[in-house]
Structures are given as C-alpha cells and as structure tokens.
Amino acid sequence: MPDWRPEIARRLASFHLDPNHEAAVISELAQHLDQHYLDLLIKGTTEQAAYQAVMAGLDKGEVLGELRRHIERRQGSRRLPSSSPSSIASGATFAQLAAEFLNLETFVQDLRYGLRALRQSPGFAAIAILTIALGMGATTAIFSVVDATLLRPLPFPHPERLVSIEDDLPGTGAQDVGMSQPEWEDLQQSGIFENVSPTWFDENNLTGADRPARVPILIVAPNYFVLLGVKPQLGRTFNPQDHSPGLIPEVVISDGLWKRDFGSDPHVLDKSIRMDTDLYRIVGVMPPRFDAPGRNGEERNIEIWASTNFYGLPMPDHPPRNRRNLPTAVARLKDGVTLEEAQSRLDALVASLERAFPADYPQQSGWRVRVVPLKQVLVGNVRQSLILLLAAVTLVLLIACVNVANLLLARASIRTREIAIRQALGAGQPRLVRQLLTESLSLSVMGGIAGMALLFCTKNLLLRMVPENLPRLNAISINWTILGFAAACSLLAGMIFGLAPARHASRLDVNQALKLGGRSVTASGEQAHTRRLLVITEFALSMVLVISASLLLRSFWKLLNAQLGFNPENVVTVRTRLPYPNDPKIDKYPTPAQQSPFIRELLRRGQTLSGVQAVAMGDTESIPLDESQRELNIIVEGQFFFSIEGRDVQSDHPLFAEYSRVTPEYFQLLGIPLLRGRFFNDSDNDKAPQVAVVNEAFAQTYFPNQNPIGQAFKSTKPNSSWIRVVGVIANARTASLAQANVPLIYRDLYQTGAKHLAIFLRGKIDTGTILERLREQIESVDSTLPVFGAQTLQQTVAASLSERRFSMRMVALFALTALLLAALGIYGVISYIVSERTHEFGLRLALGADRESILRLVLREGLALALTGTSLGIAAGLLVSRAMASVLYGVKASDPLAFAAGALCLLGIAVIACLVPAWRATRVDPMLALRDA
Amino acid sequence: MKKLNELKKGSAELLILSLVEARARHGYEVAKMIDQRSAGELSFNAASLYPLLYRLEDRGWIEGRWVEKANQRRRRYYRATVAGRKVLREQRSAWKTFVASVNRIIGADYA
Numbered sequence A: 001m002p003d004w005r006p007e008i009a010r011r012l013a014s015f016h017l018d019p020n021h022e023a024a025v026i027s028e029l030a031q032h033l034d035q036h037y038l039d040l041l042i043k044g045t046t047e048q049a050a051y052q053a054v055m056a057g058l059d060k061g062e063v064l065g066e067l068r069r070h071i072e073r074r075q076g077s078r079r080l081p082s083s084s085p086s087s088i089a090s091g092a093t094f095a096q097l098a099a100e101f102l103n104l105e106t107f108v109q110d111l112r113y114g115l116r117a118l119r120q121s122p123g124f125a126a127i128a129i130l131t132i133a134l135g136m137g138a139t140t141a142i143f144s145v146v147d148a149t150l151l152r153p154l155p156f157p158h159p160e161r162l163v164s165i166e167d168d169l170p171g172t173g174a175q176d177v178g179m180s181q182p183e184w185e186d187l188q189q190s191g192i193f194e195n196v197s198p199t200w201f202d203e204n205n206l207t208g209a210d211r212p213a214r215v216p217i218l219i220v221a222p223n224y225f226v227l228l229g230v231k232p233q234l235g236r237t238f239n240p241q242d243h244s245p246g247l248i249p250e251v252v253i254s255d256g257l258w259k260r261d262f263g264s265d266p267h268v269l270d271k272s273i274r275m276d277t278d279l280y281r282i283v284g285v286m287p288p289r290f291d292a293p294g295r296n297g298e299e300r301n302i303e304i305w306a307s308t309n310f311y312g313l314p315m316p317d318h319p320p321r322n323r324r325n326l327p328t329a330v331a332r333l334k335d336g337v338t339l340e341e342a343q344s345r346l347d348a349l350v351a352s353l354e355r356a357f358p359a360d361y362p363q364q365s366g367w368r369v370r371v372v373p374l375k376q377v378l379v380g381n382v383r384q385s386l387i388l389l390l391a392a393v394t395l396v397l398l399i400a401c402v403n404v405a406n407l408l409l410a411r412a413s414i415r416t417r418e419i420a421i422r423q424a425l426g427a428g429q430p431r432l433v434r435q436l437l438t439e440s441l442s443l444s445v446m447g448g449i450a451g452m453a454l455l456f457c458t459k460n461l462l463l464r465m466v467p468e469n470l471p472r473l474n475a476i477s478i479n480w481t482i483l484g485f486a487a488a489c490s491l492l493a494g495m496i497f498g499l500a501p502a503r504h505a506s507r508l509d510v511n512q513a514l515k516l517g518g519r520s521v522t523a524s525g526e527q528a529h530t531r532r533l534l535v536i537t538e539f540a541l542s543m544v545l546v547i548s549a550s551l552l553l554r555s556f557w558k559l560l561n562a563q564l565g566f567n568p569e570n571v572v573t574v575r576t577r578l579p580y581p582n583d584p585k586i587d588k589y590p591t592p593a594q595q596s597p598f599i600r601e602l603l604r605r606g607q608t609l610s611g612v613q614a615v616a617m618g619d620t621e622s623i624p625l626d627e628s629q630r631e632l633n634i635i636v637e638g639q640f641f642f643s644i645e646g647r648d649v650q651s652d653h654p655l656f657a658e659y660s661r662v663t664p665e666y667f668q669l670l671g672i673p674l675l676r677g678r679f680f681n682d683s684d685n686d687k688a689p690q691v692a693v694v695n696e697a698f699a700q701t702y703f704p705n706q707n708p709i710g711q712a713f714k715s716t717k718p719n720s721s722w723i724r725v726v727g728v729i730a731n732a733r734t735a736s737l738a739q740a741n742v743p744l745i746y747r748d749l750y751q752t753g754a755k756h757l758a759i760f761l762r763g764k765i766d767t768g769t770i771l772e773r774l775r776e777q778i779e780s781v782d783s784t785l786p787v788f789g790a791q792t793l794q795q796t797v798a799a800s801l802s803e804r805r806f807s808m809r810m811v812a813l814f815a816l817t818a819l820l821l822a823a824l825g826i827y828g829v830i831s832y833i834v835s836e837r838t839h840e841f842g843l844r845l846a847l848g849a850d851r852e853s854i855l856r857l858v859l860r861e862g863l864a865l866a867l868t869g870t871s872l873g874i875a876a877g878l879l880v881s882r883a884m885a886s887v888l889y890g891v892k893a894s895d896p897l898a899f900a901a902g903a904l905c906l907l908g909i910a911v912i913a914c915l916v917p918a919w920r921a922t923r924v925d926p927m928l929a930l931r932d933a
Numbered sequence B: 001m002k003k004l005n006e007l008k009k010g011s012a013e014l015l016i017l018s019l020v021e022a023r024a025r026h027g028y029e030v031a032k033m034i035d036q037r038s039a040g041e042l043s044f045n046a047a048s049l050y051p052l053l054y055r056l057e058d059r060g061w062i063e064g065r066w067v068e069k070a071n072q073r074r075r076r077y078y079r080a081t082v083a084g085r086k087v088l089r090e091q092r093s094a095w096k097t098f099v100a101s102v103n104r105i106i107g108a109d110y111a
Helices: A005-013 A019-043 A047-059 A094-102 A104-120 A122-151 A181-189 A224-228 A255-262 A339-356 A374-414 A416-424 A429-465 A480-506 A510-516 A521-560 A592-608 A627-631 A666-670 A696-702 A767-781 A793-799 A802-836 A838-846 A851-887 A896-922 A926-931 B002-019 B027-037 B046-059 B082-106
Strands: A162-168 A193-207 A213-220 A247-253 A272-275 A278-285 A304-308 A328-333 A368-373 A571-577 A612-619 A639-644 A655-662 A674-677 A690-695 A712-715 A723-729 A744-748 A756-763 A787-792 B062-067 B075-080
Touching (some): A005 A019, A019 B027, A019 B046, A047 B046, A104 A429, A122 A374, A122 A429, A122 A480, A193 A224, A224 A328, A272 A304, A374 A429, A374 A521, A374 A802, A521 A802, A521 A896, A592 A612, A592 A756, A612 A666, A802 A838, A838 A926, A851 A896, B002 B082, B075 B082
Antiparallel strands (some): A639 A712, B062 B075
8 A cells, every 4th residue: 555645745745734734634534535446446547547547636636725724723723813803912812923033943834835925936037136126226325425424433443432622712703714833732641542643744855765645744742643542564653752942854665655656675674764855764654554544635645654743843932822823633532531520621711711811811812622533523414425325225225126016026925825825724823924035035035136237247347436535435445244134134124015015915804815716805905005105105205316326416517517607628737836944044934035036937838838828727626626635624724804994803703714825817817807906917926015916705794895906905914005996807616616605815925925825727737748848947957956746727617626526426326216116116017007907908808998098098007096196295205305404506406407307207217117017917818808707 | 538537626625524514524535425325436535535625624524523332443534513404504505407418518417
C-alpha cells in the first residue's frame, strides 16, 4: 500500500495549518485514498494505474474553491472566522501576533513563499522595487550630506566643548566685530575655558620654491593645536608656554603643502621658508586628514599655521583694549562647564570689565560676548539649504511609498481568492498578516538594496553637483550610519505599506470571496476608494514639489538674466599680492607712493600682451561677485565706516558702506556708465585731495535730495582726511546678483594703495595661457610676487550662483522623480478601475455606445483624480512657497505662472498616463466581457 | 460535463446530508454510495468531498466523530444533526419544487 501522507502533506503545506489539525486531515484523507486504491485493485486495475487514478483524485476538481476552515470541532463553537468584522487587532492578541512573528522556521517558509509569489509577477516586482529604489536612493543621498555636515560631530576630541567666541555691539547694530588682544588675555585667564585662541586668516606670499605662490595661512595663538587636540604627523606643534612678542618664527605646514612643495621629504623639519619675505622654520607637518575648522572653502584649505601672542611687531607693543583686530576666536570649555554656565559666567565677566574700563566700553554700544558651539558656526550658513533639500526628498520618499502601497493593494485584490482559501484552511490571522508583511518587507529590502546600488553607481556624479563651498564636503561618505538609516527606512516603509493589504485581507468575507472566484465584492469598493485617495495624495505631494521646482527655476532664470549693470564678456581677472613683512622697514611697498609705480608698470605691461584691448587694476574687493572674497573675514578690507561732513557724528550708529579701490580705467573696462561728475583721472594722485566715485544707491541713501558731487565724508578711523565725491556711476550688481542697490564707494587705487591686487584684462584672451604670460611680465618687475587665480568674469558670475544652482537642480530632479512616480501611480489605479469595470464597458459597447465615449469615460475618471489632487497640491503649495520666500528672487511666493505651469504639467502627465488603460478599455470585446460575468 | 458540474455544485450538500441522515458514515462510504447510486454520473473525489464535509460540519449540519472499532484503524464517521435534518427537509422540498418547475418549462416527462 503506498503511503499517501507525504503527497497530501505537500498539498496542504502552503496553507500553514495548525499541526494537530493538519495531522488529522492527513489521516482522514489517507484512509480515503487507501480505500479507493484497494477498491481499484479489487476491480482488477494494475497497481500503477490504481496509484495514478488515486493521485488524480487528489488534484482534480475545484479543491481549493471549496475548502473551508474546519474549526474547533472538538469545542463545538461554530463561529465563522470572517463573519464578524474581526480585524488584525481583535482577531489575534498581541501576544499571539508576537509569537507568530518570532517563529523562525515558519518565517523562512513565509519568506520563500513571498519570494516565489514575487517571481511570478515580475512586472509588478520590478516597478515596486524601482519605485522604492528611487525613493530610498534619493533620501539616503541627501541624508548622507546632512549627516556629514550637520549631524556628525567635529573630528576632534570632545568636540562638544569646542566653541567660537563672538563679540557683538548691539547698540551700534554690529555683530561679530572681533576682539582685542587684552580681551583675549582676560578670557584666557577667566577660568571658563581650558584654552582660547584667536584665529586670523590671511594670505601670504610664499617664496623660496621655484616660483612664488600665494598661500592661505592661519595665524593663531601658540595653544591652538593643544586646544583642538590634534597631533602632527611629523615634528611638533607650537609651544603653548611661548609668550614672546611678534610672529614667532615657527610654522606648521599642511600635508598638502608638504607633498607638493617638499615632495614628502622626511627631513623637512628645520627647513626654512619665506612668507612675505620673512623667514620661518618648519617645526611640524599636519596629518593628511586634518580638517581645519573653517567657515568656508578658503579657511578649510589652510596650508601654513603661524603663531603669535598678538602683540609686538608688526602689531603694537601694547595693543589697546578697544582695538578689535582679532576677527575670530575658538576656545575649549573647561571640563564640566556647560554652555549655559559658560555664557552666564561670561556675562558676569563682561559686566565687570565694563565697570573697570568705562572709556573703552561705552554704555551705548552694549558690548556682549557670546559663546556659540563651533559646529554651528562652521555649518550654519548651509543649514537652510540642506533643510530645504531634506524636506523635498522626504516628499519624494512619501510619494514612492504611496505608489508602492497602491501597487500592493492592487495585487492584494487579485490574490483575494488565494488569501481566502488560506484563511479557510486554517491559516490563523496572525500568520496571514505576517506572511503578507514578510512579502512587503522583502520588497522594500530589495528596493533598499537596489537604491544603495544606484547610489554607489551615481555617487561621483552626485558629488560633483554639490557646491564646493559646502562645509565638510570630504566627510560625505556612505558609512555604517547611512546604511543603518537606509535599512531602517526600508524596513519601516515595508511595514507601513504592507499594512494596507494585510488589513484588507483580514476584512475579507471569505464566503463571498470563494464563491466569486477571483474578485471580492465587499472589499473592492473600499479598496478602490483607498486607492483613489492614495493617488490624490500622490498628486498633491507631487504638485508641491513641482511648484517648488518651478519657483526655484524661475528665480534662477531671473537671476541669470538680471541686468548685471556691467559687462563681464571677454574679461579675465588675475590676482597678485604684495607682501606684508613683519618688519615694516624692509617693506618694498609700504605706501601708495611706492605702490603706484608698480601698478602703473603692471598696467603698461598688461596692455602689451597680445589680444588685450583694455587693462585696469583694483583691489580684490573690486572683482565683481567674487564669492571667495566675500566670505573671508580679512580685517579692515571691504568695509568702510564713515561719517559725512557737516552731519553730527553719532558714534553709536556709524555709517557703513562697501568699498573698493580701483584705477581710473576700471569703470570703462567693465562698462559701468557715469551718471554725473567724472571718473578718476591723472590729477588724482597720492598728493592731491582724496576723491571717491560713488554709485547711485549710495547717493540716494546718504544724499537723498542733494547733489552728491562735492559732498565729503571720512573714515571713522582716527587721523583720516576728508574724501570728496567727484562722480556718480550707475548701480550695478557687483556686490550681489540679487541686489542692485547696494551702496558702494570707489576710491582711486593710486591714492589709497593696496596690497591684494587684481588685474582686469579685456579682449580676445586665451584663458589657458594668460596666467603664464602675465606671470612672465610680473616676474620681470618683481620676481618674488605670486601670480594666481586666473578666471574669466563669466566664470566668477556663474560661481556666485553655485549654491542656488545646486538647490534648484536637486529640487528639479526630485520634482521629475515625483512626476514619474505620480504618473505610474495614476496609471496603476486607472488600469485597475478599467479591469474592474470590464463587464460594464462590455455591456455599454454591446448596447451600442461608441468607443470614444468609453475613452472619455475613463479619461474623465483619471482627470477627476488628478484635478482633485492638483487642487489640494495648489493649496499646500501656497503654504510651502511662503516658507520658501526667502530663497526666491524676482518671483512672488504665489507666482501664478509657476503654479499654472505646474498644474498643466501634472494634468498633462495624468492624461498621458491614463491614455493607455483608456485605450485598452475601448478594445474590450463585448462578448468576452459579458461572458465573464 | 461542465453543465453537470454546475448543477452538482448546488446539490452537493443535499446529497451528502441525505446519505448521513439515517446512519453515520465515513467519508469514503459517502463517496462510494453517491457513485454507485448515480450509476457513475456523479462522483466526488477526495479533494472535492472532504471540503464539503468540513463545511457542513462547520455549519453544524453534520457532526463528525473518530470511532475506533475492533481490529480496525480509527475512522471518522459523520452523521446528520438535528439542525441538519431540518435543513435536509427544507432542501428536499425545495429541490422537488425546483425540479417540477423546470420540467414544466422544458416540457420533460417524468421518468
């Protein structure tokens, strides 16, 4: 007698029955088959034929359509499992659920079952995985940037104790004005901090190598590296006990400089270099991964550190208390001192100093000292953009989840019959729920992995899109935190969109489901409703993204096309720098009188270069829209406090404007027109009265109803002479692309002199060779001067937009992704609706409706959904755009063009996506449709 | 054959109930009796029969019990319950009415 049990067991296996029950069923069926087999043998059938006949009996017939759950026969209660609205919550206690979930062996079974099911619908699986991959990939990418920039602590020991110290004079409206040397000493001795070090960013001319170079340097107190807690890779750092005056003749160099200029020579220690003609001994080399804590790209690329105690030549021997020449300072809090505690102790210190030195701290200025966590200072300026991006990408992820939920629901409806059968056979609700959740979890895990793979492949491309001035750029990487985040996200997503179909499964009326075969009536109405809601949500969310993208795009476009007010075409800028030796007596270019001949010679030589039509020079502030200069806290330059002749000096509210120094040819070279008066000319030299040219904004701000020509103002610095206005030029966007009305003062370079110089060249110039050619010329005048930074003005203008461009590109990318997902979503729902209503369409066609009307019917359904979603999206968009108002330029937050464009876009996509299922609806064969009823 | 299956679906419960009305029978017995009494026109295989039995049992129309007879394996016997007999009476009368009505329309003679 063959043993039927394994075969029976195999067929029952996928129903996951309770083991006892299963054994009983197997036993009963086995007996039946035994008898059948025996009877066949008695009748004379061969053993083999009998075996086959019995096995056929196991498989034939509407097996699965008739099996019902056989419950509690011993107990005798006759409750049908789904006649009560038992949902997951009531049908199974939490303990039961948990017990089911944790059963590992059945979990593996579930997993295999789920994977097999997915393999059987490759189209669905592919779309779902792709959708999740897109959502997850985008979110993880942005999160990795946020992690590197905002979340990860600074790479120093106990980074939470590192702070930046900022001085404010709120009475004059000035913030972060810097501190004085005596104040530094007070802070160091206050007991609040372990160490305080002012930091002073500067550039120097490095000479002694084959050619002079301009290096970014940081001048710090000798305790700086001890403060940070960083050790060198070679040699040592500064000695914190060194209190000698002046610039201590020791430097620490960066790993980059060591490799470049010294070829990683291990004997580099005790070699000397010249910075601004002064000799310094190299005492240490920083390790390669040292991230100098800086607020911008320049500060993060420090190549040389020098130390001083900020008194003694070239600084004053006894620096006065009210001379705020130390622009920034970092400090480390003492162990155990909290930020709040430090701030209150600082406030007390400030109060006592104010009392002790009333002359230096006038009441009206309201001098305050703040401690700010260092990390905040370093990344604060990009926080807004990053948050914008994070918000946008979250929307994309949401849309992706909505899409997948939709897909899963559609699939669940097709599998209603299968689910009903399994419930009938005794699969408990917890088990069922877990099986469905396992399936969606495996989907989301696969999608997550696909997303990570996508990210790895596009990593380099994406990194290139990130603006260079993003702090901690090189800290962006895919590390375990990121992967952990991605894993958590995908699991969470899997749970969330697995719940919807599981919920629906538990609401099934099994009787109905089995009778109707493939379609469940009670659940479908509700399900279709949910799916419609999901699509509307998707459209609303997409609309928000599309609106944001349009607004940003329009802003950007307007900025790009803003009337510059100057002509950047065919202009190249090159920079050079005159040194500031520590001992002023050896300075070759101490005053404007010595600098002017050099400047004139440079202009003359520049003119001789082939292709050059016009030359001008200015200080580095005069380079329009040069962002790298804007961010540097180089003291003194670029900001001008002044008072106007004939007006009362209000010392607590000094007037303030941006200023630059230029040669007379500057304005014509850049094409900035003169409105009144005159440009500088040859009669303006360092012996003649000081003159200035101002722009219209300045004239309107400070001389509103007067003729500005002839008016005078002077700097608030002591012993300044009066400066007379001789000309007014038109406003130009040289300070900021977004603002045309920044008051600007221009002074004659020959009168003021400058050491950080820029050369402007207009003409058909080969940008590849211009640096070399100019360098040749400059070297023949003075071979110790570095020549660097060749850039076309067009490039400079474009670079000033880099952060905006990045935000815009990212949001646009997200919006496109959202559109794609929304299209997929509405396609799915409309397809489903069409397939549900095939019978109805067949009926209509059979009754004489023309195919066009079917098409219109379906399209109407789709458009209704899309319109509802879009309208909701417009409302939400209005709210969101108001939050975005600060980054917009030239467009209102409620810009109707952007909203209209977005709506049209979305509706257009909806129509296109609905066309395919609509067309399919018109191809229904009425006969087939009716027969399937 | 397909038509027969359609009809069979509707009357299966009636068939089974009637066979276990008088005395308890086990599954194979029921199948065999249906096969014999219909002269082979109607037959239920294992896969079709037991689900029906379980369903009827769930509804409380039949009850099943494991019975151990001497020298035999444990077997499951099914018998109509009080409720089941009531349903059987109703279904029988409904069936008779149905058959009569159909015959009148299609003009069939009584066998």
